[in-house]
Amino acid sequence: MAWDEWEQLKSSAAERDSAKMQLNGLPPEDRPNAGSASGGFLKVDQQDLAAIGNEAFKLYNRLWKEARVTSTDSAASDLSGQGFALGGALSHVSLRWDKQLGSVMDACALISNHMDFTQNAHAGDEIFIERHVSSIQTLDAGFDDDWAKAGKPNEIYKPDPKAKKD
Known part of the structure; x- marks a missing residue:
C-alpha cells in the first residue's frame, strides 16, 4: 500500500466517523443476537x-x-445357545442400545426436572421480590411528609387496639 493511499483511507475514515472508533466488530444493527433497545434479549x-x-x-x-x-x-x-455367532453380536447391540437409551432417558429426566426446578425457583424469586418491594413501600410511607394533615397521627403507626395500656 502506498503512503498516499494510506493517507486517503485515514481521511475518508475521519470524515465518515469523526467522533467514533470501531475496533474489529460489527455495528449493533448488523448483529441480530446482540440485543437492542427494542428488546432483542432472551425472554421466557x-x-x-x-x-x-x-x-x-x-x-x-x-x-x-x-x-x-x-x-x-x-x-x-x-441364538448363542444354538451355536450361532449372531447371538453374541445381537447381545452386543442390545447392550449398546440399552446404554444409549439410558443416556437419552437421563437427559429427558434432567430437562424435565430442571424446568420444574427453574419454574419453582423463579416463582420463589417473584414472591421474595414482591414482599421486599411491598415492605419498602410501607417503610417509605412512614417517611412521607404528606402522610396526614398536621396534628393527625400517621395511619401506618397507629397503636394496636388489642395492646394493653399501662
Missing part, C-alpha cells in the same frame, strides 16, 4: 418452561414404554 415465561418440561417428561415416558426391547436379550441368548 412460566408457560414456556412448563411446556418444555412437559414435552421432556412425555418423551421420557414414551421411551420407557416403546424403546426398551427385552425380547432382543432372550433372542440373543437363544
